[in-house]
Amino acid sequence: MSFRFAQEAIDTAASRAQLLDPGAGGFVTFEGWVRDFNEGREVTALEYEAFQALAVKEGERIVAEAAARFPVRHALCIHRVGRLALTDMAVWVGVSATHRGEAFDACRFIIDEVKHRVPIWKKEHYLNGDSGWVNCEACAAAPSHAHGAAAHAHGHEPNAA
Amino acid sequence: MQLKIQYYALMREQAGRSDEALETAASTPADLYSELQARYGFTLSREQLKVAVNSEFASWSRKLAAGDSVVFIPPVAGG
Numbered sequence: 001m002s003f004r005f006a007q008e009a010i011d012t013a014a015s016r017a018q019l020l021d022p023g024a025g026g027f028v029t030f031e032g033w034v035r036d037f038n039e040g041r042e043v044t045a046l047e048y049e050a051f052q053a054l055a056v057k058e059g060e061r062i063v064a065e066a067a068a069r070f071p072v073r074h075a076l077c078i079h080r081v082g083r084l085a086l087t088d089m090a091v092w093v094g095v096s097a098t099h100r101g102e103a104f105d106a107c108r109f110i111i112d113e114v115k116h117r118v119p120i121w122k123k124e125h126y127l128n129g130d131s132g133w134v135n136c137e138a139c140a141a142a143p144s145h146a147h148g149a150a151a152h153a154h155g156h157e158p159n160a161a
Numbered sequence: 162m163q164l165k166i167q168y169y170a171l172m173r174e175q176a177g178r179s180d181e182a183l184e185t186a187a188s189t190p191a192d193l194y195s196e197l198q199a200r201y202g203f204t205l206s207r208e209q210l211k212v213a214v215n216s217e218f219a220s221w222s223r224k225l226a227a228g229d230s231v232v233f234i235p236p237v238a239g240g
Contacts, residue, residue: 121169133171136236
């Protein structure tokens with residue numbers, strides 16, 4: 001059961017091999033890929049940065065929680081840091097379990113918790129040359145952004161003045 | 162007392178540095194953030210952040226000691 005960071009492309013074959021177990025009848029993986037759009041903007045590349053000393057501890061707590069909630073044989077999560085291009089793999093989660101149900105459940109639990117709890121940040125680079133830290137720029141500029149979006153939405157309502 | 166501060170992501174860019182040794186009178190992470198926000202103009206409010214002391218999540222009212230390492234944690238976006 002562990003969590004770690006990768007500076008280079010994640011070796012999925014080697015990672016999968018670590019989860020092999022004669023008692024496992026199922027193996028589930030999740031791969032997070034770099035996508036070319038987010039929240040209506042065209043993305044050309046991503047940079048991931050992590051506070052690794054705490055991130056590894058929190059990531060390992062998540063994997064241990066998954067193992068406590070679901071009877072899995074092995075679980076591993078690997079997250080990239082550095083600059084990634086479109087289609088690159090940003091995160092890999094693998095779970096082996098006696099039965100497939102636990103493997104699916106634990107895999108889903110791990111990726112959902114990692115996204116919410118582990119101190120990792122993502123900077124998006126956009127087609128127009130801009131860039132921004134996901135979840136940071138928008139909320140920092142929340143008053144103008146939120147109002148602008150609301151006004152825009154209202155403007156399309158049939159009964160809007 | 163002297164503290165070690167590390168900055169990540171948006172806050173690293175706004176502070177213009179990754180880390181610093183800071184001489185401060187701030188006795189809690191909350192006081193420290195107020196001091197640093199005034200200095201660097203951080204756009205994130207304290208309510209949007211978490212804080213870690215010595216590489217563990219900590220409360221904003223924890224008493225800081227000389228030599229502590231403090232990291233402010235902006236909203237995360239892994240995956």
